[in-house]
Amino acid sequence: MRPLISVDAAAAAIQATTVAAATEQVALHDAVGRVLAQPVLAEGPQPPFDRVMMDGVAMQWQPVMPALLRVAGMQMAGMQGGALTDPDTCIEIATGAVLPDGCDCILPIEQLRRTPDGYALKETATPAPGQFIHRRGSDCAAGSPVLAPGVRIGAPQMALLAANGVAHVTVARRPAVAVVATGDELVDVGATLPPGRIRRSNDLALMAALQTAGLGQASLHHLADEPTVLAAALAALLASHDTLVLSGGVSMGQRDYLPDALQALGVRCQFHGIAQRPGKPMWFGVGPAGQRVFALPGNPVSSLVCLVRYVRPALLAGMGLAPEPPEQLPLASALPAFPLAQFIPVRLGRDAQGNAVAEPVGSRNSGDFTALAGTAGVVELAAGAGADAGQRLPLHRW
Known part of the structure; x- marks a missing residue:
């Protein structure tokens, strides 16, 4: 040897x-857990329109609001944008709808009282210009990078791929x-x-x-x-x-x-x-x-x-996955030094303050796999070094 x-x-x-x-293309629904191997750019501005963020009414803000807002129409998510021409009226609106032209304020339904003639503002109402409006392009402009190669495709990445029209995605083989x-x-x-x-x-x-x-x-x-x-x-x-x-x-x-x-x-x-x-x-x-x-x-x-x-x-x-530094956890108890580097199985626990700690688990020998039950992985201790309780060591999870 x-x-x-x-x-x-x-x-x-x-x-x-x-x-x-090497890389390959897969259908988007088959890409979960794969490593992205292509850059992804914004298909268009995000959001693609001035987007309403609350159910309620869309209105035009005024320094002195009218006592009653008459209803001039309704606009739900997915409908083409309408318009408000009379500042003393409002448009009933849903979350996700396009902001109607002529409107610059959304009042949530919780701040309104419905009457036979329209909507009256409650005393708790706080109208302000631009409130509850997600402006077009405020997240990113068209062509902006939204994902880089080397990330694993999970829920957030899947949402971004779908939102930007990536039906087939290039991943590492x-x-x-x-x-x-x-x-x-x-x-x-x-x-x-x-x-x-x-x-x-x-x-x-x-x-x-x-x-x-x-x-x-x-x-x-x-x-x-x-x-x-x-x-x-x-x-x-x-x-x-x-x-x-x-x-x-x-x-x-x-x-x-x-x-x-x-x-x-x-x-x-x-x-x-x-x-x-x-x-x-x-x-x-x-x-x-x-x-x-x-x-x-x-x-x-x-x-x-x-x-x-x-x-x-x-x-x-x-596969191009961007490296991450090992997780570091404090020890629940001390470990003695040994001439060789040591890998000690640990369970995850909590200290008196509720912080995560690694609890070393005694293993009688390297064939004692029964001792691994309930462990999260092993902590790595450098050759010739001991470790005190509370000292942080890298954790390699199973």
């Missing part, structure tokens, strides 16, 4: 291999990811469990962490610890995927064949071993066609920690 590298050096080495993803569990001891979830065997769980956990991050559905595979089997299967996966995420077979055991098998297929090792716990044996390489291969330790906690710290950010960066 090569000398261990630091957590930051490992992340930088992976980042240096990032290649911009999701990576073709194969998640591979290796090991003779593994059996499928629904199979009978013989003595000395365990059920496959790592590949499903890794798949879930990728899918919930908007990276699409990974293909799942199980390979035995046999060099000839590994060589043939890995060659096929490299030919059909641009990213391989492997679990197991990368440490120093007699049947840890993966590093040699990958390098025999032309995958160039970038590093093997990170100065951290858990997850020290992680291996990373780049294939002959630029495929990225993340070979993670087989212990469940180790594999999941490495995926959320290294694999998932790398895949999201490849």
Whole structure:
């Protein structure tokens, strides 16, 4: 095994291999959760007309208002704009309607009293020029940038795309990811469990962490610890995927064949071993066609920690998603120092003032995935450093 590298050096080495993803066009309703790959400009001024903001009446403001406003008409949302010619009259109006010509004030229905002859202003009425009118172009002018590439399409982005007539949107293509569990001891979830065997769980956990991050559905595979089997299967996966995420077979055991098998297929090792716990044996390489291969330790906690710290950010960066700094949370209790960087599972709690805190959860070892139940992710503690209660640490969510 090569000398261990630091957590930051490992992340930088992976980042240096990032290649911009190809793009594709999808229908707007299929774009939820995708990463935008085009600039979006305002189709026209927003709002496109002087827009009424309250139900009530549209009127012309006067320094001395008449005691009674006679009704000269009605204008609902979606109707073409009308006009007011007599300042002693009003037009009944609805939220979202076009402001009628000749009007410069909206009085809400709550400030009016309906009479047989029209509307009388209540004592609480506060008419003022321009009130409750959303002026044309006050949000943005036609052609103004409203969305930039590199954002994930959620509810606000979807509203902006729809409001500006983007029926088909250009997004980053999701990576073709194969998640591979290796090991003779593994059996499928629904199979009978013989003595000395365990059920496959790592590949499903890794798949879930990728899918919930908007990276699409990974293909799942199980390979035995046999060099000839590994060589043939890995060659096929490299030919059909641009990213391989492997679990197991990368440490120093007699049947840890993966590093040699990958390098025999032309995958160039970038590093093997990170100065951290858990997850020290992680291996990373780049294939002959630029495929990225993340070979993670087989212990469940180790594999999941490495995926959320290294694999998932790398895949999201490849799709052009603008990076965000890690969330920082204060610790509920102190943590001791250790020579290697540490990733400690935490639950989210509240301190006496109601502020969010990270509560460390003891894990007996890197195979103790039962300890992850109820945790939100792991906090990262630098090599050789302890942390006091209240100190803020970066949180990597599952």
